[in-house]
Amino acid sequence: MTETRATNITWHEGHVQRTDRERLLAQQGATLWFTGLSGSGKSTLAFTLEHALIERGRLAYVLDGDNIRHGLNRNLGFSAADREENIRRIGEVAKLFADTGVIALTSFISPYRKDRDQVRQIHREAGLPFIEILVDVPIAVCETRDPKGLYKKARAALAEGRGIGFTGIDDPYEAPLAPELVIHNDSGTPQQAATQLIEYLEAQGLLPATRGRSG
């Protein structure tokens, strides 16, 4: 890298490195990929963790249905091909976030092992941490919770002979074989689960000691 000076600014030639951004943020970029059934509590967990990270002075951002399905992936439906493309794009965006030094938290059912493994692969190739988190809740519990009434709809459709490909009902959920972390999210609070996640990140050296507000 060479340096030149123009006016009062120091100029560097050559690209900024990921490590330059990570030094600036005092953190390492990573993707935390939450996967699990509808109603397992992925989003609540992701947003709870995002809060805890920001509170600790860490830059985190949740990618979820709200900001993806109405934006980047608004032109995708629920066919097999579109579901695969949905996860592929989310994986690529999470990778860009991690490369920026951000902790990307993704909250999608992402039922197919192959699709998640592909996202893991592109992170590995880029030397970026990919943490797959199985939010594990028995489907009977998810179906009892059914916060958006989606299971009820899926059962009704199925009863009428119209399968809608709902994960866990008439479409498979392929649980990760070797996730970095399993959260048994059928008991306890989101805060307890988030604490487990933070302890994991600290143990992995992905999260430095708390900084920021002491109050």
Add this chain to the structure above:
Amino acid sequence: MTETRATNITWHEGHVQRTDRERLLAQQGATLWFTGLSGSGKSTLAFTLEHALIERGRLAYVLDGDNIRHGLNRNLGFSAADREENIRRIGEVAKLFADTGVIALTSFISPYRKDRDQVRQIHREAGLPFIEILVDVPIAVCETRDPKGLYKKARAALAEGRGIGFTGIDDPYEAPLAPELVIHNDSGTPQQAATQLIEYLEAQGLLPATRGRSG
């Protein structure tokens, strides 16, 4: 927003706000959209600016052909529909970056006014700054520079009667009618152009006073 305490961490309920991330970063998220002919110097300018911003302690990230065409948009070609989708996706990703508090710098020819205006529109709807920067260089100058030999290829194809839809040769470049900034990039250095950009951002209140290293 309510607060609960578990272990030694303060927990907040409800989503993190954009302003929380911006406070953490001590900067405002924004998209700086560079548009101009091939060879106009968009990427050099974007990377020069990225360096200057990081040097000032600001988090910035360049989205360009290298990290988009080989990743998120690897399944797009150069048909009219694919070009439109290319810009649409980049616009959506830039918006997510800006929402995270990052200064997103995009470096793409993005020749069609309608596509750029659509990106402006989604930023406006989200209340995010969108700065369109025309990197203005006469096509004759771009063609003389021709750093990647692309104009030469386009001319050769055209001479053989095979149009390839190359911007400025056999496909239109629709210059912005009201860009936030015009960089006349056929003279001067990238550093001078980047200085002009930084002065603009400061004048707009998008860039606070310099912090970080004094050396």
